[in-house]
Amino acid sequence: MFGFGQRKKITEKLYEQNLELAVKNKTLSLLEKLYQTSVLTLMPEEMAREITDTIRKDLNLEFAGVLIFNKESDALIPLVFSKSERLVNTLQKLGFLLRDVTITNISKRDFFKQVVYAQKENITDNIEEVWEELVKQEHLQEIKKASHIKTVLLYPLIKGKEALGVLILGLNRDYQTLNTFEKASIKSFINVIALLLDKAYLYKDLQDSYEITKKAYAVEKQAKEELEQLDKIKDQFLAQTQHDLRTPLTSIMGYSDLLLGGTFGKLSKKTTEIIQKIQLLTNGMIKKANNFLDLAQFQLGKSAVELKPDVPVLSILEEIKTELEFKAQSKGVSLDLEKPKQELMINADREKLKAALFNIVDNSIKYTPKGGVTIKIENHTSVKIIISDTGIGISRERVGTIFETMFDRSEQAKKTATGIGVGLYLSTQIIKAHQGKVWAESEGEGKGSTFYIELPLV
Numbered sequence: 001m002f003g004f005g006q007r008k009k010i011t012e013k014l015y016e017q018n019l020e021l022a023v024k025n026k027t028l029s030l031l032e033k034l035y036q037t038s039v040l041t042l043m044p045e046e047m048a049r050e051i052t053d054t055i056r057k058d059l060n061l062e063f064a065g066v067l068i069f070n071k072e073s074d075a076l077i078p079l080v081f082s083k084s085e086r087l088v089n090t091l092q093k094l095g096f097l098l099r100d101v102t103i104t105n106i107s108k109r110d111f112f113k114q115v116v117y118a119q120k121e122n123i124t125d126n127i128e129e130v131w132e133e134l135v136k137q138e139h140l141q142e143i144k145k146a147s148h149i150k151t152v153l154l155y156p157l158i159k160g161k162e163a164l165g166v167l168i169l170g171l172n173r174d175y176q177t178l179n180t181f182e183k184a185s186i187k188s189f190i191n192v193i194a195l196l197l198d199k200a201y202l203y204k205d206l207q208d209s210y211e212i213t214k215k216a217y218a219v220e221k222q223a224k225e226e227l228e229q230l231d232k233i234k235d236q237f238l239a240q241t242q243h244d245l246r247t248p249l250t251s252i253m254g255y256s257d258l259l260l261g262g263t264f265g266k267l268s269k270k271t272t273e274i275i276q277k278i279q280l281l282t283n284g285m286i287k288k289a290n291n292f293l294d295l296a297q298f299q300l301g302k303s304a305v306e307l308k309p310d311v312p313v314l315s316i317l318e319e320i321k322t323e324l325e326f327k328a329q330s331k332g333v334s335l336d337l338e339k340p341k342q343e344l345m346i347n348a349d350r351e352k353l354k355a356a357l358f359n360i361v362d363n364s365i366k367y368t369p370k371g372g373v374t375i376k377i378e379n380h381t382s383v384k385i386i387i388s389d390t391g392i393g394i395s396r397e398r399v400g401t402i403f404e405t406m407f408d409r410s411e412q413a414k415k416t417a418t419g420i421g422v423g424l425y426l427s428t429q430i431i432k433a434h435q436g437k438v439w440a441e442s443e444g445e446g447k448g449s450t451f452y453i454e455l456p457l458v
Contacts, residue, residue, distance in 0.1 A: 045079055051193055052082035055169070059186070062087050062149050063170040065098065066197070069106070069116055069163050076103040076112065076166055087147040087170075094139050101134050115154045116163045121187075122154045123175055130168075148172040153186070157194040164194055198226070252282050280326065290355060305433035310458060311348040313383055314339060317375055320358050328365050334372030335365065344383050345458045348434055356430035357385065359423035360438075360451050364389035371448075385453040394442040394449050403428040403438055431455070 052064040063083045067076040078099040083091070091097060106112045111129050115122050124130065127144045128137060130152050143149065151171040156163045167190060178186075256279045259267060267275070321337045328335035364373045364387055371390025378384040394402060403424050431438045436455040442448065 047196060048080045052080055056082040061169055062147050062172050065168045066165055067168060068165040074106050076106060084147065090143055090146040101131060103134065115156050115166055119156045119158055119163055124152050125150060127152055151175045155190045157197060159194060159198050164197060167193060249282055249286050305349040305352050305430060307347045307349055309347050310345045311350050313344045313346060313377060316354045316357060320361055324361060324365060333365060333368050333370060336374045338376035340377045340379060344379055346383055346455050347458060352430050353434060356427035359427045360387055363423055364391060367391040382457055383455045387451040390448045393445045393447040394440060395445050399440055399442050402440060
Protein backbone atom coordinates (compact mmCIF):
# COMPACT_ATOMS: atom_id res chain seq x y z
CA MET A 1 0.00 0.00 0.00
CA PHE A 2 1.30 3.45 -0.80
CA GLY A 3 1.93 6.00 1.94
CA PHE A 4 0.59 9.53 2.27
CA GLY A 5 3.64 11.05 0.59
CA GLN A 6 3.26 8.85 -2.47
CA ARG A 7 -0.49 9.57 -2.73
CA LYS A 8 0.30 13.28 -2.48
CA LYS A 9 2.79 13.01 -5.37
CA ILE A 10 0.23 11.12 -7.46
CA THR A 11 -2.41 13.77 -6.67
CA GLU A 12 -0.01 16.59 -7.58
CA LYS A 13 0.90 14.79 -10.82
CA LEU A 14 -2.78 14.30 -11.65
CA TYR A 15 -3.46 18.00 -10.95
CA GLU A 16 -0.58 19.04 -13.21
CA GLN A 17 -1.84 16.79 -16.02
CA ASN A 18 -5.39 18.10 -15.56
CA LEU A 19 -4.01 21.63 -15.90
CA GLU A 20 -2.17 20.56 -19.05
CA LEU A 21 -5.36 18.94 -20.35
CA ALA A 22 -7.36 22.12 -19.75
CA VAL A 23 -4.84 24.19 -21.72
CA LYS A 24 -4.67 21.61 -24.53
CA ASN A 25 -8.47 21.51 -24.61
CA LYS A 26 -8.50 25.28 -25.07
CA THR A 27 -5.74 25.00 -27.70
CA LEU A 28 -7.72 22.37 -29.59
CA SER A 29 -10.82 24.56 -29.49
CA LEU A 30 -8.80 27.51 -30.81
CA LEU A 31 -7.26 25.36 -33.56
CA GLU A 32 -10.76 24.23 -34.56
CA LYS A 33 -11.85 27.85 -34.88
CA LEU A 34 -8.75 28.74 -36.89
CA TYR A 35 -9.43 25.71 -39.10
CA GLN A 36 -13.02 26.96 -39.54
CA THR A 37 -11.61 30.33 -40.64
CA SER A 38 -9.46 28.65 -43.29
CA VAL A 39 -12.54 26.87 -44.69
CA LEU A 40 -14.85 29.89 -44.77
CA THR A 41 -12.48 32.76 -45.59
CA LEU A 42 -10.02 33.29 -48.45
CA MET A 43 -9.00 36.97 -48.67
CA PRO A 44 -5.98 38.04 -46.52
CA GLU A 45 -7.51 40.95 -44.59
CA GLU A 46 -10.76 39.10 -43.90
CA MET A 47 -8.88 36.00 -42.77
CA ALA A 48 -6.50 38.02 -40.58
CA ARG A 49 -9.46 39.80 -38.99
CA GLU A 50 -11.14 36.48 -38.15
CA ILE A 51 -7.87 35.07 -36.79
CA THR A 52 -7.09 38.03 -34.52
CA ASP A 53 -10.67 38.27 -33.24
CA THR A 54 -10.63 34.55 -32.39
CA ILE A 55 -7.25 34.71 -30.62
CA ARG A 56 -8.06 37.87 -28.66
CA LYS A 57 -11.39 36.57 -27.39
CA ASP A 58 -10.21 33.02 -26.61
CA LEU A 59 -7.05 34.12 -24.80
CA ASN A 60 -8.66 37.21 -23.20
CA LEU A 61 -6.11 39.64 -24.66
CA GLU A 62 -6.19 43.43 -24.85
CA PHE A 63 -5.25 43.31 -28.51
CA ALA A 64 -4.07 40.97 -31.26
CA GLY A 65 -2.69 42.28 -34.54
CA VAL A 66 -1.10 41.12 -37.77
CA LEU A 67 1.57 43.28 -39.41
CA ILE A 68 2.83 42.39 -42.89
CA PHE A 69 6.54 42.89 -43.65
CA ASN A 70 7.47 44.88 -46.76
CA LYS A 71 11.10 44.05 -47.48
CA GLU A 72 11.63 46.85 -50.01
CA SER A 73 10.57 49.58 -47.59
CA ASP A 74 11.90 47.74 -44.51
CA ALA A 75 8.58 48.34 -42.79
CA LEU A 76 5.82 46.48 -40.97
CA ILE A 77 2.45 47.53 -42.32
CA PRO A 78 -0.58 46.81 -40.09
CA LEU A 79 -3.12 44.51 -41.76
CA VAL A 80 -5.64 44.23 -38.91
CA PHE A 81 -5.94 44.83 -35.18
CA SER A 82 -8.53 43.27 -32.89
CA LYS A 83 -8.93 45.28 -29.69
CA SER A 84 -10.72 44.98 -26.35
CA GLU A 85 -13.58 47.38 -25.72
CA ARG A 86 -11.62 49.47 -23.23
CA LEU A 87 -8.68 49.79 -25.64
CA VAL A 88 -11.08 50.89 -28.39
CA ASN A 89 -12.52 53.55 -26.07
CA THR A 90 -9.04 54.78 -25.11
CA LEU A 91 -7.90 55.07 -28.75
CA GLN A 92 -11.09 56.91 -29.68
CA LYS A 93 -10.38 59.49 -26.97
CA LEU A 94 -6.79 59.88 -28.22
CA GLY A 95 -7.98 60.14 -31.84
CA PHE A 96 -5.94 57.49 -33.67
CA LEU A 97 -5.92 53.77 -34.53
CA LEU A 98 -3.07 51.26 -34.16
CA ARG A 99 -3.65 49.99 -37.69
CA ASP A 100 -2.78 53.45 -39.03
CA VAL A 101 0.74 53.31 -37.55
CA THR A 102 3.30 51.79 -39.95
CA ILE A 103 6.49 50.69 -38.16
CA THR A 104 9.45 51.80 -40.28
CA ASN A 105 13.23 51.13 -40.27
CA ILE A 106 12.83 47.59 -38.95
CA SER A 107 16.52 46.79 -39.49
CA LYS A 108 17.39 49.66 -37.10
CA ARG A 109 14.83 48.83 -34.42
CA ASP A 110 16.36 46.08 -32.26
CA PHE A 111 13.00 45.03 -30.83
CA PHE A 112 11.53 44.25 -34.28
CA LYS A 113 14.79 43.31 -35.99
CA GLN A 114 15.11 40.22 -33.80
CA VAL A 115 11.61 39.08 -34.82
CA VAL A 116 11.68 39.89 -38.56
CA TYR A 117 15.29 39.19 -39.49
CA ALA A 118 16.41 36.71 -36.80
CA GLN A 119 12.92 35.14 -36.79
CA LYS A 120 12.80 34.84 -33.01
CA GLU A 121 9.96 35.73 -30.68
CA ASN A 122 10.36 38.82 -28.52
CA ILE A 123 8.72 40.15 -25.40
CA THR A 124 8.54 43.44 -23.53
CA ASP A 125 6.68 44.89 -20.57
CA ASN A 126 7.23 48.40 -21.95
CA ILE A 127 4.70 49.37 -24.62
CA GLU A 128 6.82 52.40 -25.49
CA GLU A 129 9.48 50.04 -26.85
CA VAL A 130 7.02 48.95 -29.54
CA TRP A 131 5.83 52.30 -30.89
CA GLU A 132 8.63 54.63 -29.77
CA GLU A 133 8.96 57.76 -31.93
CA LEU A 134 5.84 56.71 -33.86
CA VAL A 135 3.22 57.49 -31.21
CA LYS A 136 3.41 60.26 -28.61
CA GLN A 137 4.85 59.05 -25.32
CA GLU A 138 1.94 60.49 -23.30
CA HIS A 139 -0.50 58.62 -25.57
CA LEU A 140 1.34 55.33 -25.02
CA GLN A 141 1.33 55.85 -21.26
CA GLU A 142 -2.40 56.56 -21.35
CA ILE A 143 -3.01 53.39 -23.43
CA LYS A 144 -1.02 51.28 -20.99
CA LYS A 145 -2.78 52.76 -17.98
CA ALA A 146 -6.36 52.65 -19.32
CA SER A 147 -6.25 49.23 -20.97
CA HIS A 148 -3.99 47.48 -18.40
CA ILE A 149 -1.49 46.24 -21.01
CA LYS A 150 1.34 44.62 -19.07
CA THR A 151 3.10 42.54 -21.70
CA VAL A 152 3.52 42.74 -25.48
CA LEU A 153 4.51 39.55 -27.34
CA LEU A 154 5.84 39.42 -30.90
CA TYR A 155 6.01 36.26 -33.01
CA PRO A 156 7.37 35.95 -36.56
CA LEU A 157 4.98 34.57 -39.17
CA ILE A 158 7.40 32.63 -41.37
CA LYS A 159 6.91 31.75 -45.03
CA GLY A 160 9.73 29.58 -46.34
CA LYS A 161 12.91 31.18 -45.06
CA GLU A 162 11.58 34.72 -44.70
CA ALA A 163 9.16 36.47 -42.37
CA LEU A 164 5.78 37.09 -43.97
CA GLY A 165 4.93 39.37 -41.08
CA VAL A 166 4.49 39.56 -37.33
CA LEU A 167 1.75 38.53 -34.89
CA ILE A 168 1.60 41.01 -32.00
CA LEU A 169 -0.31 40.23 -28.80
CA GLY A 170 -1.10 42.57 -25.90
CA LEU A 171 -1.61 40.77 -22.55
CA ASN A 172 -3.18 42.18 -19.41
CA ARG A 173 -0.98 39.77 -17.43
CA ASP A 174 2.74 39.57 -16.72
CA TYR A 175 4.36 36.97 -18.97
CA GLN A 176 5.91 35.30 -15.94
CA THR A 177 2.44 34.44 -14.58
CA LEU A 178 1.70 32.22 -17.61
CA ASN A 179 2.33 28.55 -16.90
CA THR A 180 4.48 26.38 -19.18
CA PHE A 181 1.46 24.89 -20.92
CA GLU A 182 -0.06 28.33 -21.70
CA LYS A 183 3.21 29.51 -23.22
CA ALA A 184 3.47 26.36 -25.33
CA SER A 185 -0.18 26.76 -26.36
CA ILE A 186 0.43 30.25 -27.76
CA LYS A 187 3.44 29.04 -29.74
CA SER A 188 1.56 26.02 -31.10
CA PHE A 189 -0.74 28.02 -33.37
CA ILE A 190 1.80 30.52 -34.74
CA ASN A 191 2.79 28.27 -37.68
CA VAL A 192 -0.87 27.55 -38.38
CA ILE A 193 -1.61 31.29 -38.64
CA ALA A 194 1.34 31.79 -40.99
CA LEU A 195 0.10 28.96 -43.20
CA LEU A 196 -3.45 30.35 -43.29
CA LEU A 197 -2.25 33.84 -44.23
CA ASP A 198 0.13 32.41 -46.82
CA LYS A 199 -2.81 30.51 -48.29
CA ALA A 200 -4.89 33.70 -48.40
CA TYR A 201 -2.17 35.71 -50.16
CA LEU A 202 -1.61 32.82 -52.51
CA TYR A 203 -5.29 32.84 -53.40
CA LYS A 204 -5.20 36.61 -53.88
CA ASP A 205 -2.13 36.31 -56.13
CA LEU A 206 -3.89 33.67 -58.18
CA GLN A 207 -6.89 35.93 -58.65
CA ASP A 208 -4.73 38.86 -59.72
CA SER A 209 -2.64 36.69 -62.02
CA TYR A 210 -5.56 35.76 -64.25
CA GLU A 211 -5.32 39.23 -65.82
CA ILE A 212 -1.67 38.74 -66.70
CA THR A 213 -1.17 35.70 -68.91
CA LYS A 214 2.63 35.54 -68.62
CA LYS A 215 2.48 35.72 -64.84
CA ALA A 216 -0.31 33.16 -64.52
CA TYR A 217 1.81 30.09 -65.25
CA ALA A 218 4.60 31.06 -62.83
CA VAL A 219 2.16 31.84 -60.01
CA GLU A 220 0.20 28.65 -60.62
CA LYS A 221 3.38 26.60 -60.53
CA GLN A 222 4.48 28.30 -57.33
CA ALA A 223 1.00 27.84 -55.89
CA LYS A 224 1.07 24.11 -56.67
CA GLU A 225 4.48 23.68 -55.03
CA GLU A 226 3.49 25.69 -51.98
CA LEU A 227 0.18 23.87 -51.63
CA GLU A 228 2.01 20.53 -51.84
CA GLN A 229 4.34 21.78 -49.13
CA LEU A 230 1.32 22.95 -47.15
CA ASP A 231 -0.16 19.44 -47.38
CA LYS A 232 3.07 17.94 -46.02
CA ILE A 233 3.14 20.42 -43.15
CA LYS A 234 -0.52 19.71 -42.42
CA ASP A 235 0.23 15.99 -42.26
CA GLN A 236 3.12 16.63 -39.88
CA PHE A 237 0.97 18.99 -37.84
CA LEU A 238 -1.85 16.42 -37.58
CA ALA A 239 0.55 13.68 -36.52
CA GLN A 240 2.12 15.91 -33.87
CA THR A 241 -1.29 17.13 -32.69
CA GLN A 242 -2.47 13.54 -32.38
CA HIS A 243 0.54 12.68 -30.22
CA ASP A 244 0.37 15.84 -28.08
CA LEU A 245 -3.34 15.45 -27.39
CA ARG A 246 -3.49 11.74 -26.74
CA THR A 247 -0.41 11.40 -24.50
CA PRO A 248 -1.72 13.39 -21.49
CA LEU A 249 -5.24 12.02 -22.01
CA THR A 250 -4.00 8.43 -21.88
CA SER A 251 -1.91 9.23 -18.81
CA ILE A 252 -4.86 10.81 -16.99
CA MET A 253 -7.10 7.82 -17.78
CA GLY A 254 -4.38 5.48 -16.50
CA TYR A 255 -3.91 7.30 -13.19
CA SER A 256 -7.69 7.62 -12.77
CA ASP A 257 -8.14 3.87 -13.26
CA LEU A 258 -5.43 3.18 -10.68
CA LEU A 259 -7.08 5.51 -8.17
CA LEU A 260 -10.55 4.04 -8.73
CA GLY A 261 -9.13 0.50 -8.54
CA GLY A 262 -7.80 1.17 -5.04
CA THR A 263 -4.13 0.93 -5.96
CA PHE A 264 -3.32 4.00 -3.82
CA GLY A 265 -5.78 3.29 -1.03
CA LYS A 266 -9.48 3.52 -0.38
CA LEU A 267 -11.20 6.64 -1.74
CA SER A 268 -14.05 8.57 -0.23
CA LYS A 269 -17.38 8.71 -2.07
CA LYS A 270 -16.78 12.39 -2.96
CA THR A 271 -13.28 11.68 -4.34
CA THR A 272 -14.62 8.74 -6.36
CA GLU A 273 -17.31 10.96 -7.91
CA ILE A 274 -14.73 13.63 -8.82
CA ILE A 275 -12.41 11.08 -10.47
CA GLN A 276 -15.35 9.62 -12.38
CA LYS A 277 -16.15 13.13 -13.65
CA ILE A 278 -12.50 13.53 -14.68
CA GLN A 279 -12.75 10.28 -16.65
CA LEU A 280 -15.99 11.45 -18.28
CA LEU A 281 -14.37 14.73 -19.35
CA THR A 282 -11.24 12.93 -20.54
CA ASN A 283 -13.27 10.49 -22.64
CA GLY A 284 -15.07 13.47 -24.14
CA MET A 285 -11.74 15.10 -24.97
CA ILE A 286 -10.48 11.88 -26.59
CA LYS A 287 -13.57 11.76 -28.82
CA LYS A 288 -13.25 15.48 -29.59
CA ALA A 289 -9.59 15.04 -30.55
CA ASN A 290 -10.40 12.02 -32.74
CA ASN A 291 -13.23 13.93 -34.45
CA PHE A 292 -10.94 16.88 -35.14
CA LEU A 293 -8.23 14.66 -36.64
CA ASP A 294 -10.71 12.63 -38.75
CA LEU A 295 -12.34 15.82 -40.01
CA ALA A 296 -8.96 17.17 -41.07
CA GLN A 297 -8.21 13.93 -42.94
CA PHE A 298 -11.49 14.12 -44.87
CA GLN A 299 -10.85 17.78 -45.70
CA LEU A 300 -7.44 16.80 -47.08
CA GLY A 301 -9.19 14.25 -49.34
CA LYS A 302 -7.87 11.27 -47.41
CA SER A 303 -10.07 8.42 -46.19
CA ALA A 304 -9.92 7.86 -42.45
CA VAL A 305 -11.89 4.60 -42.80
CA GLU A 306 -10.67 0.97 -43.18
CA LEU A 307 -13.52 -1.47 -43.76
CA LYS A 308 -13.36 -4.95 -42.22
CA PRO A 309 -15.87 -7.83 -42.64
CA ASP A 310 -18.41 -9.17 -40.15
CA VAL A 311 -18.74 -6.24 -37.77
CA PRO A 312 -21.78 -6.57 -35.43
CA VAL A 313 -24.08 -3.52 -35.39
CA LEU A 314 -25.95 -4.20 -32.15
CA SER A 315 -22.82 -4.42 -30.00
CA ILE A 316 -21.71 -0.99 -31.27
CA LEU A 317 -25.07 0.55 -30.31
CA GLU A 318 -25.02 -1.18 -26.91
CA GLU A 319 -21.61 0.39 -26.17
CA ILE A 320 -22.88 3.81 -27.25
CA LYS A 321 -25.94 3.46 -25.00
CA THR A 322 -23.73 2.51 -22.04
CA GLU A 323 -21.36 5.44 -22.60
CA LEU A 324 -24.15 8.02 -23.02
CA GLU A 325 -26.55 6.74 -20.35
CA PHE A 326 -25.03 8.91 -17.61
CA LYS A 327 -25.28 12.04 -19.78
CA ALA A 328 -28.95 11.29 -20.57
CA GLN A 329 -29.78 10.60 -16.91
CA SER A 330 -28.05 13.81 -15.77
CA LYS A 331 -30.35 15.74 -18.17
CA GLY A 332 -33.42 13.84 -17.01
CA VAL A 333 -34.12 12.26 -20.41
CA SER A 334 -34.49 8.58 -21.25
CA LEU A 335 -32.23 6.61 -23.61
CA ASP A 336 -33.67 3.34 -24.93
CA LEU A 337 -32.30 0.71 -27.33
CA GLU A 338 -34.76 -1.66 -28.99
CA LYS A 339 -32.79 -4.81 -29.80
CA PRO A 340 -33.46 -6.86 -32.96
CA LYS A 341 -34.12 -10.60 -32.78
CA GLN A 342 -30.64 -11.40 -34.11
CA GLU A 343 -27.31 -9.67 -34.55
CA LEU A 344 -26.73 -8.04 -37.95
CA MET A 345 -23.27 -8.08 -39.57
CA ILE A 346 -21.82 -5.45 -41.91
CA ASN A 347 -18.51 -4.43 -43.46
CA ALA A 348 -17.23 -1.53 -41.35
CA ASP A 349 -14.45 0.31 -39.62
CA ARG A 350 -15.79 -0.44 -36.16
CA GLU A 351 -14.28 2.50 -34.25
CA LYS A 352 -15.02 5.08 -36.96
CA LEU A 353 -18.60 3.85 -37.42
CA LYS A 354 -19.06 3.90 -33.66
CA ALA A 355 -17.81 7.51 -33.60
CA ALA A 356 -20.28 8.47 -36.36
CA LEU A 357 -23.26 6.84 -34.62
CA PHE A 358 -22.11 8.19 -31.25
CA ASN A 359 -22.15 11.75 -32.67
CA ILE A 360 -25.74 11.36 -33.88
CA VAL A 361 -27.07 9.82 -30.65
CA ASP A 362 -25.12 12.36 -28.58
CA ASN A 363 -26.57 15.12 -30.76
CA SER A 364 -30.12 13.89 -30.06
CA ILE A 365 -29.49 13.80 -26.29
CA LYS A 366 -27.83 17.22 -26.38
CA TYR A 367 -30.82 18.87 -28.08
CA THR A 368 -33.56 17.06 -26.15
CA PRO A 369 -34.50 19.15 -23.08
CA LYS A 370 -37.19 16.67 -21.97
CA GLY A 371 -38.61 13.33 -23.03
CA GLY A 372 -36.19 10.85 -24.48
CA VAL A 373 -34.17 9.26 -27.28
CA THR A 374 -34.91 5.85 -28.82
CA ILE A 375 -32.57 3.74 -30.97
CA LYS A 376 -33.80 0.79 -33.01
CA ILE A 377 -32.51 -1.42 -35.84
CA GLU A 378 -34.48 -2.64 -38.84
CA ASN A 379 -33.39 -5.37 -41.24
CA HIS A 380 -34.60 -5.06 -44.82
CA THR A 381 -32.31 -5.35 -47.85
CA SER A 382 -29.94 -3.26 -45.75
CA VAL A 383 -29.40 -2.38 -42.10
CA LYS A 384 -31.39 0.69 -41.08
CA ILE A 385 -30.60 2.38 -37.76
CA ILE A 386 -33.31 4.78 -36.57
CA ILE A 387 -32.63 7.36 -33.83
CA SER A 388 -35.72 9.26 -32.69
CA ASP A 389 -35.87 12.07 -30.15
CA THR A 390 -38.42 14.44 -28.61
CA GLY A 391 -36.05 17.40 -28.86
CA ILE A 392 -36.04 20.86 -30.43
CA GLY A 393 -36.70 19.57 -33.95
CA ILE A 394 -35.46 20.91 -37.28
CA SER A 395 -37.03 23.51 -39.55
CA ARG A 396 -38.06 22.53 -43.07
CA GLU A 397 -35.39 24.82 -44.52
CA ARG A 398 -32.55 23.09 -42.65
CA VAL A 399 -33.66 19.45 -42.50
CA GLY A 400 -32.07 18.67 -45.88
CA THR A 401 -28.76 20.42 -45.22
CA ILE A 402 -27.74 19.70 -41.61
CA PHE A 403 -25.50 16.80 -42.68
CA GLU A 404 -23.81 18.66 -45.53
CA THR A 405 -22.42 21.79 -43.86
CA MET A 406 -19.93 22.50 -41.08
CA PHE A 407 -20.21 25.20 -38.40
CA ASP A 408 -23.92 25.68 -39.20
CA ARG A 409 -26.23 25.66 -36.17
CA SER A 410 -29.71 27.11 -35.81
CA GLU A 411 -30.39 29.86 -33.30
CA GLN A 412 -32.49 27.45 -31.25
CA ALA A 413 -29.62 24.95 -31.20
CA LYS A 414 -27.21 27.63 -29.99
CA LYS A 415 -29.58 28.47 -27.14
CA THR A 416 -30.08 24.82 -26.16
CA ALA A 417 -26.51 23.47 -26.08
CA THR A 418 -22.90 24.34 -26.82
CA GLY A 419 -21.06 23.04 -29.89
CA ILE A 420 -19.39 24.16 -33.12
CA GLY A 421 -21.43 22.18 -35.66
CA VAL A 422 -19.03 19.57 -37.06
CA GLY A 423 -20.34 16.31 -35.51
CA LEU A 424 -23.12 15.56 -38.02
CA TYR A 425 -20.96 16.59 -40.97
CA LEU A 426 -18.18 14.24 -39.84
CA SER A 427 -20.71 11.43 -39.27
CA THR A 428 -21.94 11.89 -42.84
CA GLN A 429 -18.44 11.56 -44.28
CA ILE A 430 -17.79 8.37 -42.27
CA ILE A 431 -21.15 6.81 -43.24
CA LYS A 432 -20.59 7.66 -46.92
CA ALA A 433 -17.19 5.97 -46.69
CA HIS A 434 -19.12 2.86 -45.57
CA GLN A 435 -21.21 3.05 -48.80
CA GLY A 436 -24.13 4.10 -46.62
CA LYS A 437 -26.40 7.10 -46.41
CA VAL A 438 -27.87 9.26 -43.66
CA TRP A 439 -30.82 11.64 -43.54
CA ALA A 440 -33.16 13.31 -41.07
CA GLU A 441 -36.89 13.94 -40.81
CA SER A 442 -38.75 16.40 -38.59
CA GLU A 443 -42.19 17.97 -38.52
CA GLY A 444 -40.60 21.28 -37.54
CA GLU A 445 -39.03 23.13 -34.64
CA GLY A 446 -40.15 21.89 -31.24
CA LYS A 447 -41.52 18.61 -32.66
CA GLY A 448 -38.55 16.28 -32.31
CA SER A 449 -36.38 14.67 -34.98
CA THR A 450 -35.68 11.25 -36.45
CA PHE A 451 -32.32 10.31 -37.94
CA TYR A 452 -31.92 7.42 -40.37
CA ILE A 453 -28.66 5.60 -41.13
CA GLU A 454 -28.72 2.96 -43.87
CA LEU A 455 -25.77 0.57 -44.30
CA PRO A 456 -25.36 -2.38 -46.70
CA LEU A 457 -25.52 -5.88 -45.21
CA VAL A 458 -22.61 -8.29 -45.68
